[in-house]
Amino acid sequence: MLGFTPFKKHANKFNYIPRYYDPEKEAREQRRAELRGERAEDAGREYRPGQYIRTQREARAARHAGTGDRGRTRIFKIAGAMALMLLFIYLLYPRLVNWMLQMQRPVARPVPAAQAEGEFNPYAPIVVVPNDYQKPEAPAAETAEKQAEE
Structure with a gap:
């Protein structure tokens, strides 16, 4: 009971490493075989000159087969x-x-019928109309005489 404590710092873990199949290891081995130029089909055959280079080239071509189409579709998009x-x-x-x-x-509001007839409504809004009236100017001859007198 010396190391027992009811308050754990972390939960119990189940750490299982697969014994017969490890996807990371298999992917790693496949990459290494590709880099060395080996294929599963060539395992039992005899070495031919240029086999590793040819295998690397085919693997690279298969890996980059769709990149041209992706770039072209991106440009179209x-x-x-x-x-x-x-x-x-x-x-x-x-x-x-x-x-x-x-x-x-502003929206032009129609005048209510009660105001149009002349009936007074103290609660109706007041319509303010700007004063556009201007005094008529005197004829040019009169203005010239006034300026001469001054």
């Missing part, structure tokens, strides 16, 4: 996204801006 953005800017953006500007303009 970028070009399509740019086309959609230009279409949005050219067609939809001006309409969107006009709609936003129309939303900001």
Whole structure:
């Protein structure tokens, strides 16, 4: 009971290492065989000159087989996204801006029928109209005489 404590610092762990199959080890061995130029098909055969180089080249070609297509599809995706953005800017953006500007303009409210007939409503909002009246200017001859007198 000397080392027993009811308060553990960590939970019990079950650490199982597979005895017959280790995926990490198998992947590691496959990479090493690929680097050495060995294949499973060539295990029982006799060595041919250039076999390792040929095997490495075939493995590299198989690994890089899809990279050209990935780059090409990426370029097509970028070009399509740019086309959609230009279409949005050219067609939809001006309409969107006009709609936003129309939303900001004050709405002209119709005059209620009670005010139009002349009936007074003390609770109705007051309509303020700007004064656009300007005095008519005097004819040019009169202004010239006034300036000469002064």
